Amino acid sequence: MDSPTGVNANVSTLMHSGDEDMSFTPLLDLESSNAYATSDLHDALEDATGPAIMIDKAAATTKAREAGWAPTSAYDYDTYNASTKGDKDGLGEVGPAWASTAAKYEWKEEYGDVGPAVPALEAQLFNHEFVMRAGSAIKALEFTVTVESPNAICPVREFDDAALHPIMRENIRLCGYEHPTAIQAYCLPAILQGVDVIACAQTGSGKTAAYLIPVISKLLGKVKKLAAWRPNAATFNPDDPNQQRARGEPLVLVVCPSRELAMQIFDEARRLCYRSMLRPCVAYGGAPSKQQRLELQTGCDVLIATPGRLCDFMDQPGILSLKRVKYTVIDEADEMLQDDWDEGLKKIMAGGDANEDADHVLMMFSATFPKEARELARQYMSNEHIRIRVGRAGSAHENVTQKVIFVKPEMKRKCLYDLLFSMPPARTIIFVNNKKTADEVDDHLFNLGLPSTSIHADRTQAEREDAIRAFRTGAAPILVATGVSARGLDVKNVMHVINYDLPSSVHGGIEEYVHRIGRTARIGNAGLATSFYTERNEDIANNLVKLLMETGQEIPDFLQDRVPEDGKAIFDDDTDSEEEGKADSKESVAGDDEKAAGTDTPTTGGVDLWGAPAAAVGLKYDKTW
Ligand SMILES: Nc1ncnc2c1ncn2[C@@H]1O[C@H](COP(=O)(O)OP(=O)(O)OP(=O)(O)O)[C@@H](O)[C@H]1O
Numbered sequence: 001m002d003s004p005t006g007v008n009a010n011v012s013t014l015m016h017s018g019d020e021d022m023s024f025t026p027l028l029d030l031e032s033s034n035a036y037a038t039s040d041l042h043d044a045l046e047d048a049t050g051p052a053i054m055i056d057k058a059a060a061t062t063k064a065r066e067a068g069w070a071p072t073s074a075y076d077y078d079t080y081n082a083s084t085k086g087d088k089d090g091l092g093e094v095g096p097a098w099a100s101t102a103a104k105y106e107w108k109e110e111y112g113d114v115g116p117a118v119p120a121l122e123a124q125l126f127n128h129e130f131v132m133r134a135g136s137a138i139k140a141l142e143f144t145v146t147v148e149s150p151n152a153i154c155p156v157r158e159f160d161d162a163a164l165h166p167i168m169r170e171n172i173r174l175c176g177y178e179h180p181t182a183i184q185a186y187c188l189p190a191i192l193q194g195v196d197v198i199a200c201a202q203t204g205s206g207k208t209a210a211y212l213i214p215v216i217s218k219l220l221g222k223v224k225k226l227a228a229w230r231p232n233a234a235t236f237n238p239d240d241p242n243q244q245r246a247r248g249e250p251l252v253l254v255v256c257p258s259r260e261l262a263m264q265i266f267d268e269a270r271r272l273c274y275r276s277m278l279r280p281c282v283a284y285g286g287a288p289s290k291q292q293r294l295e296l297q298t299g300c301d302v303l304i305a306t307p308g309r310l311c312d313f314m315d316q317p318g319i320l321s322l323k324r325v326k327y328t329v330i331d332e333a334d335e336m337l338q339d340d341w342d343e344g345l346k347k348i349m350a351g352g353d354a355n356e357d358a359d360h361v362l363m364m365f366s367a368t369f370p371k372e373a374r375e376l377a378r379q380y381m382s383n384e385h386i387r388i389r390v391g392r393a394g395s396a397h398e399n400v401t402q403k404v405i406f407v408k409p410e411m412k413r414k415c416l417y418d419l420l421f422s423m424p425p426a427r428t429i430i431f432v433n434n435k436k437t438a439d440e441v442d443d444h445l446f447n448l449g450l451p452s453t454s455i456h457a458d459r460t461q462a463e464r465e466d467a468i469r470a471f472r473t474g475a476a477p478i479l480v481a482t483g484v485s486a487r488g489l490d491v492k493n494v495m496h497v498i499n500y501d502l503p504s505s506v507h508g509g510i511e512e513y514v515h516r517i518g519r520t521a522r523i524g525n526a527g528l529a530t531s532f533y534t535e536r537n538e539d540i541a542n543n544l545v546k547l548l549m550e551t552g553q554e555i556p557d558f559l560q561d562r563v564p565e566d567g568k569a570i571f572d573d574d575t576d577s578e579e580e581g582k583a584d585s586k587e588s589v590a591g592d593d594e595k596a597a598g599t600d601t602p603t604t605g606g607v608d609l610w611g612a613p614a615a616a617v618g619l620k621y622d623k624t625w
Pocket residue numbers: 131132133134176177178179180181184201202203204205206207208209366367487488489490518519522523
């Protein structure tokens with residue numbers, strides 16, 4: 001069936017009712033993918049490059065079912081078109097329910113300091129089977145932590161030690177977070193100090209909670225004093241045009257580059273704001289703005305937004321004002337500091353009518369922070385800011401087993417097909433470098449009976465949300481994606497990331513590779529990343545080999561000549577040579593030796609890895625976590 005966008009997208013179901021709709025039956029048993037050890041997956045790689053076999057569609061479908069892959073189900077564009085036609089505002093009865101309208105705790109004026117539990121909402125937010133749980137390999141996220149700060153930061157080993165608000169402590173418990181990760185252990189006390197923070201830690205290490213927990217916790221005690229007026233949820237009827245509406249005046253603003261990431265951060269905020277007066281909202285492009293506007297008008301204390309839609313709302317002062325913002329977080333900051341986002345980010349940072357009080361705090365987070373981004377980031381930060389780095393800025397962790405296979409370009413499809421059949425069915429993301437290839441690979445797999453779906457920037461927002469939902473629930477356990485989804489996507493049990501195309505050095509390079517492979521093996525779980533390497537990928541070869549070395553991976557024979565002569569994996573960019581004076585010691589890869597060398601002793605002098613003279617930020621110390 002042809003789609004309105006001219007592709008044969010095949011999202012497995014037409015579901016527009018929010019990720020908490022439990023009537024949706026996953027076709028892939030979510031737990032079963034836990035049954036396969038990562039070693040089973042990569043041992044099977046040996047079999048993945050056999051000779052091409054031509055298979056007809058019926059035979060291929062039978063083969064896919066026999067191998068255990070879930071059945072395919074075509075996207076029903078007729079139903080989709082019928083349901084959204086004439087419903088541009090997304091407010092019609094049959095229109096899709098967007099992620100931005102997902103249920104949240106609604107505060108009533110008669111509540112005291114803590115609202116009562118709402119069991120149905122609690123079950124949706126915390127207990128459903130799609131919430132990630134920390135894996136047993138969480139220790140692999142324990143790197144040497146480097147802190148540069150005007151004051152010493154005393155990390156919190158346990159959430160109980162962080163002086164958090166009781167509601168926050170309870171919500172963390174409901175989330176199932178038992179211990180803080182390294183980045184959380186340092187960010188909690190750092191952010192509670194109330195100064196600007198730049199933080200960098202590996203993919204899937206809990207950076208979202210690292211900023212949301214302290215910020216929300218700090219606001220909880222004073223929200224009644226700080227928050228703007230909003231209608232009482234006990235009596236407010238959003239359908240009544242005569243009801244008085246609020247203006248969105250958030251206390252917290254989180255800006256991130258992709259819609260999917262915004263929805264995900266919104267989900268985390270919905271959990272962490274549970275039973276509190278703080279009302280989270282999300283604003284992102286593609287979905288109708290009217291619904292998002294109504295949400296802002298119902299009250300907004302924590303706003304998560306992508307830049308385009310945020311700037312649109314900033315141009316409507318009756319709808320949104322940033323004058324109360326106390327905390328601004330730029331997530332995926334190195335991406336947000338790229339030229340593409342320059343105009344929007346400048347406008348957001350200038351803040352329109354933003355809070356110019358001295359108490360405004362700016363935070364930047366990412367798993368990667370190349371040199372140019374570090375320099376730019378400093379321009380926005382106050383002089384006395386805190387910098388926290390877990391391991392090397394831009395490093396990966398050893399929970400992802402990385403395999404690189406040499407493939408002739410014309411053999412990629414065959415190789416992909418064999419690869420998918422060489423191991424047990426598992427939730428898999430296949431990254432490609434352009435939208436056309438995404439459509440082609442998705443169609444190819446789907447036509448061979450494999451339950452794939454795909455996502456890229458040319459898809460409508462409804463298609464994007466459906467694709468992610470189908471992938472998350474297991475209805476379509478194979479997701480073909482362009483780099484748009486490389487950052488942030490956090491889906492339980494993604495066991496395998498395949499780089500059908502490796503990122504080129506001009507389009508994301510090694511940073512994008514790190515983000516892509518980081519969609520698997522999150523928060524202490526294990527995963528596999530397989531990359532198809534062709535002769536056209538020479539531009540990324542040196543950094544790829546260094547990254548493989550850094551994480552103790554096997555270097556394939558065809559890349560052996562890229563191994564540095566001294567056997568040390570030092571990244572060119574891991575220095576600030578543009579600064580006057582010498583960079584302090586170039587950091588070698590974070591291995592056990594380096595960890596052992598970690599010291600609690602503060603050091604000063606030289607130029608730090610973020611490009612500021614270390615003396616300007618007071619203390620600098622490494623600590624073995
Ligand atoms: N302390 C914790 N214990 C257990 N799970 C946690 C903890 N903190 C966060 N998580 C979970 O870990 C997962 C990864 O967190 P998150 O998405 O914030 O990672 P991230 O560091 O931002 O990754 P990326 O750089 O890829 O965006 C989420 O599902 C989150 O709910």
